[in-house]
Amino acid sequence: HMVLVNDPAAIRDILVTNNKNFTKSRGLRILGIKLLGAGLLTNEGASHRRQRKLISPAFHPQRIDAYGEDMVNATLKGMDRWTDGGVIDMDDE
Numbered sequence: 001h002m003v004l005v006n007d008p009a010a011i012r013d014i015l016v017t018n019n020k021n022f023t024k025s026r027g028l029r030i031l032g033i034k035l036l037g038a039g040l041l042t043n044e045g046a047s048h049r050r051q052r053k054l055i056s057p058a059f060h061p062q063r064i065d066a067y068g069e070d071m072v073n074a075t076l077k078g079m080d081r082w083t084d085g086g087v088i089d090m091d092d093e
Contacts, residue, residue: 023044024042024044028042029042029044039051040052040055078093
């Protein structure tokens, strides 16, 4: 069985408040390790906590703000190449 959760409060409950009550399926662990390696999506327990701690600085609010500025600047720079009525190869973009 698979369950899709899209309520923010329920997601927080699953991922933060009661995360020890939820485990990844055997299939996801096996498939994930073969396709994605032993990363945050596939790991659990101490290994997951260690990896999560390592990446947490990248998600600090000030860093997120800076990423937003970088994305806006890159978009504006890219749009400078576009012309009204022109054809754009989105793979290149």
